[in-house]
Amino acid sequence: MSPQVSSETTNDGKRGRHFASRMEKTPKSFIREILKVTENPSIISFAGGLPNPGLIDIQGIRLAAATVLGQDDRSVLQYSTTEGYLPLRQFIAERYRKRLGLSVSPEEILITNGSQQCLDLIGKVFIDKGDHVAIERPGYVGAIQAFSLHEPVFHPVSLNEDGPDPLMLANVLEKRPVKLFYGVPNSQNPSGITYTSPRRLELATIIGNTNTLFVEDDAYGELNFSGKNLPSMREFLPDQTIITGSFSKILAPGMRLGWVVAPPDVMEVLVIAKQASDLHSNYLSQRIAYQYLQQQNIDDHIRKICTVYKTQCHLMINMIREKFPGSVLYTVPEGGMFIWLTLPDGISSTRVFEDALKEGVAVLPGTPFYTDGGGGNTIRLNFSNSTEQKIMTGMERFSQVLRTLM
Amino acid sequence: MSPQVSSETTNDGKRGRHFASRMEKTPKSFIREILKVTENPSIISFAGGLPNPGLIDIQGIRLAAATVLGQDDRSVLQYSTTEGYLPLRQFIAERYRKRLGLSVSPEEILITNGSQQCLDLIGKVFIDKGDHVAIERPGYVGAIQAFSLHEPVFHPVSLNEDGPDPLMLANVLEKRPVKLFYGVPNSQNPSGITYTSPRRLELATIIGNTNTLFVEDDAYGELNFSGKNLPSMREFLPDQTIITGSFSKILAPGMRLGWVVAPPDVMEVLVIAKQASDLHSNYLSQRIAYQYLQQQNIDDHIRKICTVYKTQCHLMINMIREKFPGSVLYTVPEGGMFIWLTLPDGISSTRVFEDALKEGVAVLPGTPFYTDGGGGNTIRLNFSNSTEQKIMTGMERFSQVLRTLM
Numbered sequence: 027m028s029p030q031v032s033s034e035t036t037n038d039g040k041r042g043r044h045f046a047s048r049m050e051k052t053p054k055s056f057i058r059e060i061l062k063v064t065e066n067p068s069i070i071s072f073a074g075g076l077p078n079p080g081l082i083d084i085q086g087i088r089l090a091a092a093t094v095l096g097q098d099d100r101s102v103l104q105y106s107t108t109e110g111y112l113p114l115r116q117f118i119a120e121r122y123r124k125r126l127g128l129s130v131s132p133e134e135i136l137i138t139n140g141s142q143q144c145l146d147l148i149g150k151v152f153i154d155k156g157d158h159v160a161i162e163r164p165g166y167v168g169a170i171q172a173f174s175l176h177e178p179v180f181h182p183v184s185l186n187e188d189g190p191d192p193l194m195l196a197n198v199l200e201k202r203p204v205k206l207f208y209g210v211p212n213s214q215n216p217s218g219i220t221y222t223s224p225r226r227l228e229l230a231t232i233i234g235n236t237n238t239l240f241v242e243d244d245a246y247g248e249l250n251f252s253g254k255n256l257p258s259m260r261e262f263l264p265d266q267t268i269i270t271g272s273f274s275k276i277l278a279p280g281m282r283l284g285w286v287v288a289p290p291d292v293m294e295v296l297v298i299a300k301q302a303s304d305l306h307s308n309y310l311s312q313r314i315a316y317q318y319l320q321q322q323n324i325d326d327h328i329r330k331i332c333t334v335y336k337t338q339c340h341l342m343i344n345m346i347r348e349k350f351p352g353s354v355l356y357t358v359p360e361g362g363m364f365i366w367l368t369l370p371d372g373i374s375s376t377r378v379f380e381d382a383l384k385e386g387v388a389v390l391p392g393t394p395f396y397t398d399g400g401g402g403n404t405i406r407l408n409f410s411n412s413t414e415q416k417i418m419t420g421m422e423r424f425s426q427v428l429r430t431l432m
Numbered sequence: 433m434s435p436q437v438s439s440e441t442t443n444d445g446k447r448g449r450h451f452a453s454r455m456e457k458t459p460k461s462f463i464r465e466i467l468k469v470t471e472n473p474s475i476i477s478f479a480g481g482l483p484n485p486g487l488i489d490i491q492g493i494r495l496a497a498a499t500v501l502g503q504d505d506r507s508v509l510q511y512s513t514t515e516g517y518l519p520l521r522q523f524i525a526e527r528y529r530k531r532l533g534l535s536v537s538p539e540e541i542l543i544t545n546g547s548q549q550c551l552d553l554i555g556k557v558f559i560d561k562g563d564h565v566a567i568e569r570p571g572y573v574g575a576i577q578a579f580s581l582h583e584p585v586f587h588p589v590s591l592n593e594d595g596p597d598p599l600m601l602a603n604v605l606e607k608r609p610v611k612l613f614y615g616v617p618n619s620q621n622p623s624g625i626t627y628t629s630p631r632r633l634e635l636a637t638i639i640g641n642t643n644t645l646f647v648e649d650d651a652y653g654e655l656n657f658s659g660k661n662l663p664s665m666r667e668f669l670p671d672q673t674i675i676t677g678s679f680s681k682i683l684a685p686g687m688r689l690g691w692v693v694a695p696p697d698v699m700e701v702l703v704i705a706k707q708a709s710d711l712h713s714n715y716l717s718q719r720i721a722y723q724y725l726q727q728q729n730i731d732d733h734i735r736k737i738c739t740v741y742k743t744q745c746h747l748m749i750n751m752i753r754e755k756f757p758g759s760v761l762y763t764v765p766e767g768g769m770f771i772w773l774t775l776p777d778g779i780s781s782t783r784v785f786e787d788a789l790k791e792g793v794a795v796l797p798g799t800p801f802y803t804d805g806g807g808g809n810t811i812r813l814n815f816s817n818s819t820e821q822k823i824m825t826g827m828e829r830f831s832q833v834l835r836t837l838m
Contacts, residue, residue: 045557047560049704052708095497138710139714142711168708168711279715301464305688307545308714
């Protein structure tokens with residue numbers, strides 16, 4: 027009766043477990059480990075990637091929840107459709123029209139368990155082991171993780187000030203069939219870079235000549251400090267763009283609501299993958315979110331978030347300008363939640379991380395954002411989940427660490 | 433600029449999309465298509481698999497939501513840990529101890545987006561393309577779908593009155609390394625069969641001599657009409673059992689809360705897969721569920737559900753006994769939500785389905801529950817999402833269809 031496994035040969039050294047080969051290729055979250063270290067309340071952390079909890083409208087969500095649950099309509103707690111609550115999908119479609127002039131039908135929208143799940147579903151639907159996937163360099167670590175489960179070959183494309191390097195992308199796409207190019211055109215995580223309008227067009231021209239799909243992760247498009255929206259890649263590549271969106275940054279991350287926009291023939295297959303994955307997304311949350319969007323003015327709420335984030339971002343930039351050694355390069359985001367630092371060659375961001383932690387400030391070394399082992403001199407700073415006081419104190423401490431090291 | 437894809441060669445006939453090969457092997461939900469047909473309110477449906485919405489305690493959930501959202505604690509809406517809310521995991525662990533005398537630590541529990549997601553995560557973590565997976569025949573269609581994404585070879589093991597056929601299982605496990613045996617020991621979906629205690633021990637003895645993991649789907653263990661609990665496979669195979677559990681049948685499916693119990697070394701890898709899949713499960717729902725479990729008596733609530741389901745089940749069984757042709761075989765469930773019919777050879781359940789629909793009653797043909805194309809003379813009946821009146825009228829109609837056909 028006693029299990030025999032412990033004495034057998036292993037492929038992972040643990041009790042004879044034979045895990046799938048994909049698990050060896052999926053990086054354990056380095057960030058998650060770092061965040062554990064920085065949980066000490068005496069540490070000022072710019073290492074995480076959380077929205078500012080003070081800007082979550084808990085009163086509005088409370089009212090929406092009370093309304094949804096107040097009508098003795100038990101269907102709000104029952105199983106529901108895989109695609110998601112239709113009125114919520116209609117709201118999202120209408121918002122694309124109003125905000126970006128983009129034509130999207132509700133049938134092209136699937137509600138997901140946060141936008142991270144979009145990446146899981148896209149990976150499932152498109153990536154066979156050994157398939158080629160192009161990604162920004164640096165690229166979003168959550169996408170690297172989700173896609174890694176399907177064992178692709180990554181082709182990093184340098185992300186410059188105006189967006190991904192077009193020559194490098196053309197070169198990558200020319201040499202092999204690439205299933206997906208994954209990018210974050212608006213206020214990218216981790217770099218804070220926004221693609222310029224001409225660069226978007228240039229990228230679309232290159233991709234339009236191939237069979238590659240552009241996966242446009244737009245988690246930060248609404249967190250736009252100027253309020254001026256740049257075109258979605260779907261405008262140029264309607265049949266080759268998959269957009270992923272999220273309520274996490276504008277409503278509440280804990281409700282785990284995101285969505286994916288895809289052309290009908292892709293949507294049909296995404297829905298099958300979604301159903302096999304978890305039947306459907308949290309229906310109560312969908313109903314509460316929709317009720318919230320009916321009862322409150324989401325535009326006012328987003329403006330409020332943007333005002334705070336913009337102030338905090340500019341304060342952080344000013345501290346960099348005033349206090350950092352001149353050889354530290356930094357991005358100036360137009361939105362989102364992150365600033366990206368490039369230290370002079372030879373300065374290790376892991377060393378900087380360790381020294382900064384001793385001084386009571388946490389930053390995030392940039393290496394997990396590289397699929398090719400680079401980025402050892404880069405650092406991500408988060409300005410959203412902070413206060414002006416914390417930014418001043420934390421950046422003062424951090425500048426001293428940098429000045430000592432450099 | 434215009435996309436070139438439409439003129440290229442295809443692997444699926446649609447606009448040059450090159451989907452991953454796994455998507456060709458993942459069955460589109462036949463059940464989902466059938467349920468669309470049966471949405472007509474004039475049809476009495478025994479085809480679905482929903483809990484009875486009238487037994488969802490919306491008042492209790494409303495109170496729990498108001499409590500959780502009433503404290504201006506925005507952390508209930510923020511990002512949270514991948515493993516899930518610790519007090520909820522502690523509650524689940526303690527319930528295993530009280531209900532089954534089973535020792536489970538909270539660290540061995542991961543909260544998932546319904547128990548369907550457990551199957552997705554288990555598939556990700558264990559199944560490489562071509563790996564061998566044993567499954568009950570008939571087996572739960574959601575597991576067939578979730579595992580199919582990872583392209584295993586299925587080995588069906590006949591499910592008899594006392595549980596899976598032990599000789600057949602031994603034979604399957606002897607001939608090849610089998611990664612997983614997936615089974616539903618309590619009130620199985622679709623058959624309603626509960627493994628006997630001696631059969632559990634017998635299966636454990638066979639599996640204990642191999643490297644195979646027993647995936648024990650226990651979605652229905654709490655819906656036990658007698659209140660007498662049979663031992664979990666984990667009692668016999670502590671290091672070789674993964675249990676999946678669900679709040680969908682005892683609290684509310686729309687909150688999408690399930691959990692997986694696994695030994696620590698497996699849990700470590702499941703957590704990585706979970707994080708890559710969707711970061712973490714809906715945190716607001718976790719907090720509301722935990723609050724509900726503190727404020728209400730879940731045992732009383734479960735007893736109430738069981739009383740109704742038992743009455744409805746027995747009524748359906750009595751109708752079968754009184755009205756059906758004697759050659760129709762049926763199971764007599766000890767719990768759960770389903771009764772399983774086996775028609776005489778040569779009677780097609782698809783034909784029965786079509787004829788029944790014309791008479792205003794929907795039943796579910798059993799073929800989607802077979803990985804080997806069998807089951808063409810089987811039918812699943814759901815008794816949970818019904819009323820006594822509907823069961824009497826619907827079963828009367830259905831018996832006439834059967835008598836006419838046979």
